Amino acid sequence: xxxxxxxxxxxxxxxxxxxxxxxxxxxxxxxxxxxxxxxxxxxxxxxxxxxxxxxxxxxxxxxxxxxxxxxxxxxxxxxxxxxxxxxxxxxxxxxxxxxxxxxxxxxxxxxxxxxxxxxxxxxxxxxxxxxxxxxxxxxxxxxxxxxxxxxxxxxxxxxxxxxxxxxxxxxxxxxxxxxxxxxxxxxxxxxxxxxxxxxxxxxxxxxxxxxxxxxxxxxxxxxxxxxxxxxxxxxxxxxxxxxxxxxxxxxxxxxxxxxxxxxxxxxxxxxxxxxxxxxxxxxxxxxxxxxxxxxxxxxxxxxxxxxxxxxxxxxxxxxxxxxxxxxxxxxxxxxxxxxx
Numbered sequence: 001x002x003x004x005x006x007x008x009x010x011x012x013x014x015x016x017x018x019x020x021x022x023x024x025x026x027x028x029x030x031x032x033x034x035x036x037x038x039x040x041x042x043x044x045x046x047x048x049x050x051x052x053x054x055x056x057x058x059x060x061x062x063x064x065x066x067x068x069x070x071x072x073x074x075x076x077x078x079x080x081x082x083x084x085x086x087x088x089x090x091x092x093x094x095x096x097x098x099x100x101x102x103x104x105x106x107x108x109x110x111x112x113x114x115x116x117x118x119x120x121x122x123x124x125x126x127x128x129x130x131x132x133x134x135x136x137x138x139x140x141x142x143x144x145x146x147x148x149x150x151x152x153x154x155x156x157x158x159x160x161x162x163x164x165x166x167x168x169x170x171x172x173x174x175x176x177x178x179x180x181x182x183x184x185x186x187x188x189x190x191x192x193x194x195x196x197x198x199x200x201x202x203x204x205x206x207x208x209x210x211x212x213x214x215x216x217x218x219x220x221x222x223x224x225x226x227x228x229x230x231x232x233x234x235x236x237x238x239x240x241x242x243x244x245x246x247x248x249x250x251x252x253x254x255x256x257x258x259x260x261x262x263x264x265x266x267x268x269x270x271x272x273x274x275x276x277x278x279x280x281x282x283x284x285x286x287x288x289x290x291x292x293x294x295x296x297x298x299x300x301x302x303x304x305x306x307x308x309x310x311x312x313x314x315x316x317x318x319x320x321x322x323x324x325x326x327x328x329x330x331x332x333x334x335x336x337x338x339x340x
Contacts, residue, residue: 003137006203012104019137020158027062027158028314029331029332029334029335030337032225032300032332033299033335034268034335035297035301036297036301036304036336037169039272039297039301040305041094041271042216042269042306043269043272043276044100045307048273048277048303049276049280050276050304050306051138051234051274051276051279051303051304051305051306052203052276052277052278052279052280052281052305052306053276053279053280053306054070055068055069055070055283056068056118056279056282056283056285056286056308057283057284058250058283058284058285059129059285060186060224060252060254060284060285061253062100062141062200062201062224063139063140063141063198063200063202063324064099064139064140064141065099065100065140067255067285067287067308067309068284068308069308070303070337071303071317071333071337072267072302072307072308072309072310072333072337073099073100073308073309073310074097074099074100074309074310074311074312074326074329074330074333075098075101075102075143075309075310075311075312076092076093076096076098076100076101076102076107076311076312076313076314076326077102077103077104077145077311077319077320077323078090078093078101078102078103078104078131078316078319079100079104079107079316079317079318079319080107080127080254080316081107081108081109082106082108082109083108083126083127083129083131084126084130085242086108086127086131087127087130087131087133087134088134089093089229089314089315089316090103090134090135090142091129091134091135091138092137092314092316093140093314094138094140095158095314095327096312096314096315096325096326096327097326097330098312098326098328099140099208099308100140100141100142100143100223101131101135101140101141101142101143101198102142102145102186102203102311102319103128103131103141103142103143103144103145103199104145104147104154104155104319105120105123105124105127105128105144105145105146105151105155105161105169106122106145106146106147106148106153106155107153107154108123108127108154110123119167120146120155120165121165121168121169121172121182122148122266123252124144124169125169125172125173125176128142128144128173128198128199128242131198131252132199133157134197135198140198140231141198141199141200142200143160143167143199143201143202143226144173144199144201144202144203145201145202145203145226146162146165146166146169146203147205147230148162148202148205148208150205150207151205151207151228151229151230151292152230152231152232152255152320153335154181159207159208159209160210162205163208163209163210163214165204166214167214167217169190169202169269170202170214170217170218170221170223171217171221173199173202173221173223174220174222174223175221177199177221178275182329186276188236199223200223200224200250201218201223201224201225201226201227201254202218202223202224202225202226203226203227203228203257204225204226204227204228204253205227205228205229205230206227206228206229206244206247206248211225211247211248211251211253212251212252212328214251215227215251215252215253219252224253224254224255225252225253225254225255226253226255226256226257226287227248227251227255227257228257228258228259229244229248229257229259230258230259230260231258231259231260231261232261232291233261233288234260234261234263235260235261235262235263235267235270235271237262238270238273238274239287241260241271241274242277242278242281244258244272245251245254245258245278245282245288246281246282247283248282249283249284250284253284254284254285255284255285255286255287255308255309256278256282256284256285256286256287257287257288257289257309258274258287258289259287259289259290259291259320260289260290260291261290261291261292261295261321262290262291262292262294263294264294265294267290267294268294268295268297268298269289270291271288271290271295271298272297272298272301272302272305274276274288274307275288275298275305275307276304276305277307278306279305279306279307285308285309286306286307286308287302287308287309288305288306288307289302289311289320290312290322291320291321292321292322292323293321293322294322295322296322296324299311299312299322299323299324299329300324300328300329300336301332301336302334303333303337304336304337310329310333312324312325312326312328312329312330313325313326314326
């Protein structure tokens, strides 16, 4: 953990605090609200405004999903090994109340083998079509993600092979969407059209390089980009996390996401502080997650601190450590973000 700024040191929990997972993951609504109020008070006492800004300056709307408003959206990721399994999981996500389906193409059987772009892309787009057929007409958008082995995923390839495969997938999605390959139509706006393909955005890992070029390519294809960075060993310094988020925005991403691994509740509070500061400083929606059981509160209450999206499960395996059932997440959101 970083020795960091004054607010980081000030945000350390009191000695009698129980682990965050014990307090948050199974807490009744009143207890969860009390815990979140305590977190908020500690951060605000150190000069961190919560949530930083009531709404981001450039919210994103993908069909019926809105990122960057006063309440976070709920996503459910597929973990299926084939197209049929992904389609079934997408249907389960919809039934569970998800507002976004993340299609984890890297988890498809054989998608991580070899380095020729065309082979895995054919597999990925086959799953896209199956999910599209399952969800068409529902208003539920899809985020296409190819998570590399370097960031905890199933696509084992070097950076150049990742970029080549993702670029080919983006181009083919653009052609299938009927996007004008020579013009910028403003990202995922086509995803709001009746009958349009469901893929509204693609995930692009910051560390793989050439983020700005892939963002421009996605825009020409009518797609938004969720830029992402994952750390499965620690929580980097808060300045580094904010730097990554700023770089994502500067590269043109529609959404900026970081997911990290805390070692204790002090790390979790630091992550929530980063979410609040990023919400205040950036124009685009930010997603800031502490993975694992220790970070459960960030999946339930991250929206209070400015995080625009949370990931949950809908009867299948989690795609990342610490994801909770969609029903539990939605109950927490209802308690913390009551609708007028």
